[in-house]
Amino acid sequence: MSVHQPEKYPESGQEADADVIIIGGGPSGLTLSILLGSQGVRVICLDREEVSKTLEKRFDTRTTAISYGSMKVMDRAGFWEELEPKGCRIEDIKITQNGSPTLLNFLAQDVNARAFGWIFENKDMREAMYGTIEKTPSITHEGGVCVTRIDFYDDLNSVTLQDGRTFYAPLVIGADGRGSFTREALKIGVRQWSYHQQAVICNVVHEKPHHNMALEDFRADGPFAMLPMNDNAQGAHRSGLVWTEDTRSRESLMQLSDEDFLAALNDRLPAEYGQATAIAGRAAYPLGLIHSHRYTGHRTALVADAAHGIHPIAGQGLNLGLRDVAEIGDRIIQAHKAKQDVGSVDLLSAYERARRPDNMLMAGVTDALVKLFSRRSKLLSPLRAFGLKMVERSHPAKRFFMRQAMGTAGLIPDMIKDEHKKAS
Helix, strand or coil: CCCCCCCCCCCCCCCCCCCEEEECCCHHHHHHHHHHHCCCCCEEEEECCCHHHHCCCCCCCCEEEEEHHHHHHHHHHCCHHHHHHHCEEECEEEEEECCCCCCEEEEHHHHCCCCCEEEEEHHHHHHHHHHHHHCCCCEEEEECCCEEEEEECCCCEEEEECCCCEEEECCEEECCCCCCHHHHHCCCCEEEEEEEEEEEEEEEEECCCCCCEEEEEECCCCCEEEEEECCCCCCCEEEEEEEEEECCCCCCHHHCCHHHHHHHHHHHCCHHHCCEEEEEEEEEEEEEEEEECCCEECCEEECHHHCEECCHHHCCHHHHHHHHHHHHHHHHHHHHHCCCCCCCHHHHHHHHHHHHHHHHHHHHHHHHHHHHHHCCCCCHHHHHHHHHHHHHHCHHHHHHHHHHHHCCCCCCCCCCCCCCCCCC
């Protein structure tokens, strides 16, 4: 797969301000910044949000599932040791349908793992990442800035900010989300559609401990998930709720008072949790699929949501993006150590060849799952339940799906493979 490139670009006549400019300061952009910076790659990370603002509790009340595979990327970057104590391990995953008894049960101990992954509050992840960036001299993090222009030259690309400053680097990486400015600057089209669903999220306090269990209940209006969180300072048991609803319905869960929302939640909440007694941080996010026609341009690459965004039905959105980070990060580090061009056509082409099949496969799988479980059919419901039970009874199939949940199976980067050793 070749990188789109005109016949000739002019010389910039400038010196590079960094080896890599990363546009976007979300989890993917920050992780890539740290991964590269830890190996001496000079990075400028341009973040539209002010650091102080992102650390306010009301800025982002979401939680994020970090798979075992993604943990390896964060560990290689060097901030996992600081981050891990703030997360809650997922040791047990239960899958049901329409509130049924458990149809499929995954236990981390069955694959000799301490966890399938961890649930973190987004604020805690940012704190750990910012702390690492402050201690890494080769990273410059610019918060509260807006990118207004990207220019392409033969030897370097330039990125101009709204305040008039311009930075030059041989490689620009867009980690700037589904509405990526970088992707627009490259004139890259996308394939996309809406699922006519939104995820209503909040943190829930409940009576009984979750025992590190994650629950996913498949329903026609979308999955209902409870994700284990650490107890709060008062010792109350907590889980993160992801309640998917059909946006074509006249009434939304977001229109309910907290009291009425709690009542609706308790009507659906499994007995293992006891009663839900409080919620915090309720918000809603529309769900859809988006996939870029290509991931690269002249001295430019897209990663994570700037390249692809999927339904959260399998909890792999950020984890899929961190596979991009691992793949392109490894290639940049190797090129930098060998004093090669980090923005070369060969490097970018290899990155896209490595990541596109995996991302397309996951997009296809999640899309199929959404459509399969969203169909209201008296015939399909028992067939879906039968299929889940068959996986439960088949050790090879069950082990395969557990490895998928851990993010350690499939077309994964070397950094995530079990045999890969952490670089010294």
